[in-house]
Amino acid sequence: MRRGVPLAIVFIVGTLLLLNYFVANDTLKATSTNLVNWGVIVSAFAVGLASVNLVRIHINKISRQRPGWINSVALVATMAIFISVGIYTKLNPDNAGAKALFQNLFDHSYSPFGSAMFAILAFYVASASYRAFRMRSLEASLLLIAAVLVMLGNAPIGELVWDKFPVISNWLLRVINMTGQRGIAIGVAIGGFATSMRILLGFDRGHLGQGE
Amino acid sequence: MNISTNPWVWFMGIGMLCLFSFIYKENPMYRLFEHIYVGASAGYAVVVNFGNILDRAWTPLTTKGEVNLIIPIILGLLLYTRFFKQIAWVSRWSMSFLVGIGVGISTFGLLQSQLLAQSRAAMVPLIVRGSDGSFILSQSINNIIMVAGVLSVIFYFFFAMEQKGAAKQVSGFGRYVMMITFGVAFGNVAMGRLSLLLGAMSDIFGKWLGILG
Amino acid sequence: MTMINGTFFVLAALLVYGTFIIGVLVATRSGKFTPKIRRIAALDSIEEAVGRATEMGRPVHYTPGYGDITSSTAPQTFASFDVLTYVVGLTAKYNTQLIVTCKSPQSFPLIQELVRQAYLASGKPDMFQEDTVRYISDAQFAWAAGVLGIFNREKVAANIMIGYFMAESLLFAEGGAQVGAIQVAGTGNLAQTAFFVAACDYTLIGEELFAGGAYLSQDAVKLGSLGGQDYVKLATMALISVGTLLATFNSKWLVDLMSK
Amino acid sequence: MWQKLQNIDRRIIYTLLLIVLFVPMAKPLGIPLSVNETTQTVFDTIEALDPQSDTVLFVLDYSVGGQADVHPQAVAVAKHLGRRGIKTVMVGFVTDGPMFAEQIIAELGDRFTYGETVINLGYMSGGETAVKSFVEDPKNSFENDHRGNRVANTPIMSGIETIKDFSYIIDFQTGAPGYQDFLRQLPAGFPYAAGIVTVCVPNVIPYYNSGQLHGLLQGLRGAAEYEVVLGEPGEGAARMDAQSMGHVVIIAFIVVGNLAYFMTKRSVKKSA
Numbered sequence: 001m002r003r004g005v006p007l008a009i010v011f012i013v014g015t016l017l018l019l020n021y022f023v024a025n026d027t028l029k030a031t032s033t034n035l036v037n038w039g040v041i042v043s044a045f046a047v048g049l050a051s052v053n054l055v056r057i058h059i060n061k062i063s064r065q066r067p068g069w070i071n072s073v074a075l076v077a078t079m080a081i082f083i084s085v086g087i088y089t090k091l092n093p094d095n096a097g098a099k100a101l102f103q104n105l106f107d108h109s110y111s112p113f114g115s116a117m118f119a120i121l122a123f124y125v126a127s128a129s130y131r132a133f134r135m136r137s138l139e140a141s142l143l144l145i146a147a148v149l150v151m152l153g154n155a156p157i158g159e160l161v162w163d164k165f166p167v168i169s170n171w172l173l174r175v176i177n178m179t180g181q182r183g184i185a186i187g188v189a190i191g192g193f194a195t196s197m198r199i200l201l202g203f204d205r206g207h208l209g210q211g212e
Numbered sequence: 213m214n215i216s217t218n219p220w221v222w223f224m225g226i227g228m229l230c231l232f233s234f235i236y237k238e239n240p241m242y243r244l245f246e247h248i249y250v251g252a253s254a255g256y257a258v259v260v261n262f263g264n265i266l267d268r269a270w271t272p273l274t275t276k277g278e279v280n281l282i283i284p285i286i287l288g289l290l291l292y293t294r295f296f297k298q299i300a301w302v303s304r305w306s307m308s309f310l311v312g313i314g315v316g317i318s319t320f321g322l323l324q325s326q327l328l329a330q331s332r333a334a335m336v337p338l339i340v341r342g343s344d345g346s347f348i349l350s351q352s353i354n355n356i357i358m359v360a361g362v363l364s365v366i367f368y369f370f371f372a373m374e375q376k377g378a379a380k381q382v383s384g385f386g387r388y389v390m391m392i393t394f395g396v397a398f399g400n401v402a403m404g405r406l407s408l409l410l411g412a413m414s415d416i417f418g419k420w421l422g423i424l425g
Numbered sequence: 426m427t428m429i430n431g432t433f434f435v436l437a438a439l440l441v442y443g444t445f446i447i448g449v450l451v452a453t454r455s456g457k458f459t460p461k462i463r464r465i466a467a468l469d470s471i472e473e474a475v476g477r478a479t480e481m482g483r484p485v486h487y488t489p490g491y492g493d494i495t496s497s498t499a500p501q502t503f504a505s506f507d508v509l510t511y512v513v514g515l516t517a518k519y520n521t522q523l524i525v526t527c528k529s530p531q532s533f534p535l536i537q538e539l540v541r542q543a544y545l546a547s548g549k550p551d552m553f554q555e556d557t558v559r560y561i562s563d564a565q566f567a568w569a570a571g572v573l574g575i576f577n578r579e580k581v582a583a584n585i586m587i588g589y590f591m592a593e594s595l596l597f598a599e600g601g602a603q604v605g606a607i608q609v610a611g612t613g614n615l616a617q618t619a620f621f622v623a624a625c626d627y628t629l630i631g632e633e634l635f636a637g638g639a640y641l642s643q644d645a646v647k648l649g650s651l652g653g654q655d656y657v658k659l660a661t662m663a664l665i666s667v668g669t670l671l672a673t674f675n676s677k678w679l680v681d682l683m684s685k
Numbered sequence: 686m687w688q689k690l691q692n693i694d695r696r697i698i699y700t701l702l703l704i705v706l707f708v709p710m711a712k713p714l715g716i717p718l719s720v721n722e723t724t725q726t727v728f729d730t731i732e733a734l735d736p737q738s739d740t741v742l743f744v745l746d747y748s749v750g751g752q753a754d755v756h757p758q759a760v761a762v763a764k765h766l767g768r769r770g771i772k773t774v775m776v777g778f779v780t781d782g783p784m785f786a787e788q789i790i791a792e793l794g795d796r797f798t799y800g801e802t803v804i805n806l807g808y809m810s811g812g813e814t815a816v817k818s819f820v821e822d823p824k825n826s827f828e829n830d831h832r833g834n835r836v837a838n839t840p841i842m843s844g845i846e847t848i849k850d851f852s853y854i855i856d857f858q859t860g861a862p863g864y865q866d867f868l869r870q871l872p873a874g875f876p877y878a879a880g881i882v883t884v885c886v887p888n889v890i891p892y893y894n895s896g897q898l899h900g901l902l903q904g905l906r907g908a909a910e911y912e913v914v915l916g917e918p919g920e921g922a923a924r925m926d927a928q929s930m931g932h933v934v935i936i937a938f939i940v941v942g943n944l945a946y947f948m949t950k951r952s953v954k955k956s957a
Contacts, residue, residue: 002304006305009312010311010312012312013316014311014316021320021432022320022432023428024427025426025427032316034280037268037284038284038287038309039284039310039495040268041264041269041281041284041288042287042288042291042306042309042310043261043530044261044265044288045261045265045287046291046530046534047530048258049530050527050534051254051257053533053559053560054559054561057555057556057559060555070244071244072247074247075248075251077251078248079252079258080255081255082251082254082258082259083255083258086255087259087262090259090263105252107220107224108224109249109252110249110256112227112415113227113245113249113566114564115412115415116232117566117569117570117596118408118412119408119409119411119412120231120232120234121405121409122409122702123409123699124595124599125401125402125405125406126698126699126934127599127695128595128598128620129398129623129935129938130698130935130938130941130942131602131695131942133623133943135946135947136946138388139387140391142388142391142392142395143392143395146391146392146393147395147396147398147399148399148939150399151402154403154906155403155931156716156717156719156909156926157716157929163719173400175357176357176393177393177396177397179365179389180365181393181615182333182358182365183361183363183364183365183366183386183390184393184615184618184631185330185615185631186326186327186330186365186366186658186661187365187369187631187632188501188613188631188632188635189323189326191500191636192318192326192501192504192635193322193442193443193657194651194653195500195635196315196318196319196500197446197447197650198446198646198650199311204503204650235695236696236699238577238578242574246571246573250562250567250571253562253563253564254562257530257562257563291534294537304538311499311535313494313495314493314495314496314503315500317495317496318499318500319439321497322500323435323438323439327438327661328683331661331664331665331668331683332668332680332684334665335668335669336669336672337669337675338669338673339673363666366662369631369632369658370658371460371463371651371652371654372462372651372655373655374461374463375463390631393615394618394619394622397616397618398619398620398623401884402931403883403904403928403932404754404904406927407753407754407883407928410706410753410924410927410928413707414710417707417710603695
């Protein structure tokens with residue numbers, strides 16, 4: 001029960017889904033559509049489980065008044081607001097006020113805060129390239145030179161300096177980059193395939209935890 | 213454009229600035245909005261998934277009589293046996309269901325669109341001729357580089373082999389190709405990332421403070 | 426029952442390549458054959474990273490990345506679990522605090538279970554705390570914001586990132602460098618490997634990600650699978666070489682066959 | 686001194702980057718920009734349309750997340766359509782589409798007359814299925830427009846019976862649905878152009894080369910190029926100048942770092 005059933009579940013579910021890619025059969029197709037849909041439902045329950053962990057960690061911080069507990073209050077409160085307004089809206093789709101409130105919450109926190117974190121990357125591209133791009137070795141030099149050539153090819157100012165920069169960067173992108181990507185993709189696919197096979201056939205049980 | 217009078221926009225602007233302040237130093241204001249953001253997104257995830265359970269499981273089960281949906285609901289609930297030591301092992305059933313899905317839907321794509329499609333695309337003529345039969349040097353050179361490059365990159369990933377002598381040279385060439393590839397990838401995203409920052413700046417300085425625009 | 430058009434060759438590849446992998450795996454498990462794996466510097470460096478965190482008395486951070494267990498990123502996530510098991514063992518050996526942050530709610534229960542059991546197996550069940558494995562958020566940048574906060578507040582000394590990563594890769598790599606953490610990373614997402622190579626101390630490139638489990642555990646099943654992968658690569662190289670020669674002589678025979 | 690230049694505080698880099706980006710945003714420099722043929726095609730096609738008889742389908746398939754690259758393109762093309770008085774029917778197959786359509790109409794209010802030369806039909810859900818059903822019957826896909834007017838009563842829609850009554854489709858997109866969905870659903874050879882994000886360029890170029898796309902705007906640069914041919918520098922051009930300056934800063938710091946690295950190495954050798 002503890003060991004055999006999980007391995008059987010992996011094998012049966014995995015094989016049915018895999019088979020569906022090869023064989024045209026309506027029953028099989030319906031079954032795999034169902035399985036994937038069930039996966040979404042089980043995943044949805046997992047979100048609850050994970051959220052319990054998040055809330056428990058922060059409630060702990062608050063109740064023990066650990067440093068920064070006030071931030072944990074903010075986290076739990078925001079979460080509670082999103083959940084209550086969101087679920088209320090879901091259950092009362094005709095309430096325009098709740099809908100607008102939820103939209104505002106989304107548009108003015110969730111969405112722009114994500115763009116802000118995303119935009120930090122622009123700064124990090126600058127500092128990482130300054131810190132890391134040193135011609136310490138041939139390999140490091142190749143990395144650096146390719147990066148700079150492509151930047152010069154992309155920015156209009158590069159073209160202003162020398163009109164061949166876009167040509168070079170295009171060649172790097174289409175020939176060398178394509179070659180490297182292809183080779184790496186093939187390797188990753190082989191590694192991923194081997195991992196999947198081991199798990200599907202039950203040779204690898206690490207994902208289910210070791211021992212009892 | 214003028215400075216915004218919408219309190220939502222103010223909240224957005226202040227939040228974005230506080231998150232941005234991280235690049236100077238981690239600070240109490242960043243910490244506050246980091247937690248607000250995490251709370252907002254974690255709450256949003258709960259709402260979306262509550263909707264998923266309602267729309268995909270509960271409603272069809274109770275109104276359309278799709279009885280089979282009781283299975284994923286039970287599997288989902290079994291995940292929570294983790295909170296009870298004696299029966300915690302039952303939650304593995306649900307987890308292995310998810311693992312089965314992952315393995316089942318990734319294997320075919322790995323083989324077809326990644327391994328085989330890329331192998332097939334690597335098969336290019338080493339001598340390229342135009343439609344009139346004339347030899348095209350530049351494309352031939354490109355193709356030779358591509359085939360040699362792909363083979364040596366794959367060769368680099370041989371694990372059960374000590375890479376010495378000629379083997380070391382081949383895999384070394386593979387490594388050079390990869391380094392250029394990474395350089396190109398790095399240089400190429402600089403533009404996209406700067407675009408995002410410019411977008412965020414126009415939100416802050418345009419929409420909120422009304423300086424730009 | 427009929428086969429779907431264009432999947433014949435895929436099925437053939439599945440059977441042939443699968444046989445290579447499982448064949449070598451079974452041979453290795455029964456002790457008939459043991460592939461000798463070459464050195465992979467990035468994997469060796471994990472112990473160094475954990476060791477340094479121990480010396481400094483500061484925690485180790487581990488994340489399996491953006492990927493989850495129910496999509497095409499699943500194999501990379503599973504590969505990450507193998508490395509995580511090893512890292513738990515190391516931190517148990519050195520008595521160093523481990524923080525695992527997690528984006529995917531689906532993999533969260535698996536990771537929690539894996540870490541708990543690995544501590545149990547190392548004889549240090551008490552090292553597993555409620556906040557050892559932390560789900561932060563399934564929103565990419567909220568998770569990223571949380572991880573950056575943890576780097577700074579908990580003074581992380583070693584940062585290990587193995588799995589499937591997206592745009593957050595550079596946020597973590599640069600954020601980790603700024604707090605002076607020693608960083609080991611690896612992903613099968615090509616676009617992000619560039620950032621890891623540039624900004625981390627050690628990087629697993631491409632397929633090396635999948636060698637971690639075998640290399641670190643020396644487990645016969647995984648070693649055998651890794652040996653089998655080499656045969657698949659050999660076959661792939663042969664296939665490409667033949668296809669290229671045929672293409673050079675204007676034959677599309679193989680390309681057509683592969684589309685069947 | 687060289688030692689110091691090897692370890693410049695990252696905040697100095699960030700501050701410089703911020704200043705350098707901000708200046709051209711506030712006051713564009715006008716760095717010359719060569720115009721891609723793919724952009725010129727879009728401009729020429731619109732330039733050749735007849736305000737009396739031609740109607741353009743203006744599709745807004747971009748989301749808030751990807752707008753930084755694509756929204757300036759949409760604004761630039763809308764400016765052109767408005768200036769020439771070409772009838773413009775706006776529609777979205779992603780949820781954020783109609784919101785951006787309203788933004789554009791509000792910004793260019795003096796160039797369009799709502800209901801006569803422009804209309805915002807709104808959002809249609811269903812991804813490729815929605816694209817398919819709109820292509821099959823554009824006239825009856827929407828009863829009311831985004832503002833709640835009856836579509837049948839508007840002068841702009843009176844001439845629209847089938848998809849062939851549109852002379853040109855231009856689709857601004859950040860993902861799906863996008864060019865692949867449209868190319869699958871439109872009659873073969875239908876004049877369709879796409880505005881895309883920078884990262885997708887390598888994937889989309891083959892479709893332009895094969896003639897399936899009648900014009901292509903490539904990321905933020907595409908927006909800037911369009912503004913150049915239009916002769917109305919706007920957000921795209923300003924941001925492109927900022928891009929150039931940003932790249933200069935990044936490259937300059939790489940150069941300084943390496944120079945410092947080599948000079949330090951040399952002085953260490955000398956003293957040894």
